[in-house]
Amino acid sequence: MQLTPAQIAEFEEQGYLFLPRLFSAKEMDILNAEVPRLFAQQRPEVWREKGTDAPRTAFYVQTWSEIFATLARHPRLVEPGTQLLGSDKLYMHQFKINAKAAFDGAVWQWHQDYATWYEDDDMPQPRAMNIALFLAEANEFNGPLMFIPKSHRLGRLEAGHDVTTTSYPLWTIDHATITRLVEEGGIVAPKGPSGSALLFHGNLVHASGSNLTPWSRWIVYLSLNRCDNAIRRFKRPTWIANQDFTPIDMLPDDCLVQQARRKQAVA
Amino acid sequence: MQLTPAQIAEFEEQGYLFLPRLFSAKEMDILNAEVPRLFAQQRPEVWREKGTDAPRTAFYVQTWSEIFATLARHPRLVEPGTQLLGSDKLYMHQFKINAKAAFDGAVWQWHQDYATWYEDDDMPQPRAMNIALFLAEANEFNGPLMFIPKSHRLGRLEAGHDVTTTSYPLWTIDHATITRLVEEGGIVAPKGPSGSALLFHGNLVHASGSNLTPWSRWIVYLSLNRCDNAIRRFKRPTWIANQDFTPIDMLPDDCLVQQARRKQAVA
Secondary structure, eight states: OOOOHHHHHHHHHHSEEEETTOSOHHHHHHHHTTHHHHHHOOSTTEEEOTTSSOEEEEEOGGGTOHHHHHHTTOHHHHHHHHHHHTOSOEEEEEEEEEOOOTTTBOOEEEEOHHHHHHHTTOOSSSOEEEEEEESSOBOSSSOOEEEOTTGGGGOSOOOEEEOSSSSSOEEEOOHHHHHHHHHHHOOBOOOBOTTOEEEEETTOOEEEOOBOSSOOOOEEEEEEEEGGGOOOOOOSOTTTSOOOOOOOOOOOTTHHHHHHHHHHHHO | OOOOHHHHHHHHHHSEEEETTOSOHHHHHHHHTTHHHHHHOOSTTEEEOTTSSOEEEEEOGGGTOHHHHHHTTOHHHHHHHHHHHTOSOEEEEEEEEEOOOTTTBOOEEEEOHHHHHHHTTOOSSSOEEEEEEESSOBOSSSOOEEEOTTGGGGOSOOOEEEOSSSSSOEEEOOHHHHHHHHHHHOOBOOOBOTTOEEEEETTOOEEEOOBOSSOOOOEEEEEEEEGGGOOOOOOSOTTTSOOOOOOOOOOOTTHHHHHHHHHHHHO
């Protein structure tokens, strides 16, 4: 899995790159079959939406689900990260599934992920990024990710710590700044079927709206960081801000299907 | 302003009809110039979003704004109502501006307006409807109205009184029912520029999401009812559920521009 020079240039210009149908329906079925069981677990890594039992986020899933452990080493996700971050040695700073659950999925206010990685985790440089894999279709109705294109070029913006809007504390950006950024860059919301991937810069300003539809909008996020850019403050638990900086060892491209076959053979 | 037989058939089939750019930019400028002054007023008719000062709804505006009094008698809005409701004698059951304010605009859960008109106001039949005029552009990002097409054909659905989600109490429909309706009819969100109009049946199931963008999504709603279908319970104030059943006397088609001219001449 190699991005073309044109794709790399687009990422650098816009701050994101959308790869529709990067994974097959078969691969997505393997992953999705596991998700309800994960969200159903009562454990510290599974956060709920404020005031409801609906799942918001399942953290560190690569350590408590075999199939997601495999996904976390998938070359179709990790290799583009090595290209865009310019290093073969990447580690998983954060790995999570965001549910944006049917009917109850709540907003994520406008923010840059690097603001949190810097403020909370003391990550030296914005040499980290997100790879989002759509487990479910993202459409115009179910709270798709919204980006302000090119906003990553401004570097880290001033942010305030929002601990009230949702159950998850977040360093968010004020309205005047967002208004100015949107006047310049507009808003985009890449939409596509399950299996699509969305790669975006750690400083790209993004948000997502509520989900009132019957369609949960599950997304897996790999937050990849260069091993030479590891965090230096450890106030968040390791399952939110990973303290294990071991470089990711990629698996073969057919790893998901092979693992499902092995599991079936044993059963 | 006469709807064609094809437009009437489409309304009856789908439960709604979208008329892009029904009003000119000049007419919309006249209306929009007034809106900030209206939302800024501290009066019982202006409701705020829960937990913020952002306006949610300004009710009964036709009684405290001259230009909106004119709009409430506009033939491009009222005449289609007479055609679709099959009566020349209509009165204004409710007239409001919904703000869906930039950054703070909150959700409206799935509901039928007739459920509220029946439960709260004892309106005999669903022979009432909404005419929504977009003051601002409605786009995919700023919480556009979402409809479940054809859901009006099922009549009034069972509803529960939601007094917690937002500042405005609403008779809302349960998740299982919405899931079934969406499986059958899908979801649509008509989008368009300021000046577009959206006509929909009192039993059409609708909702709208949050607005995280810098773009307020102001909409005027005329809820027209047949005079022979007037409400029979008066527990809501008249500025929410009008107790004045006088038939609307339509003005000429150029009434907005003429009124602005008269005002300018006086000034």
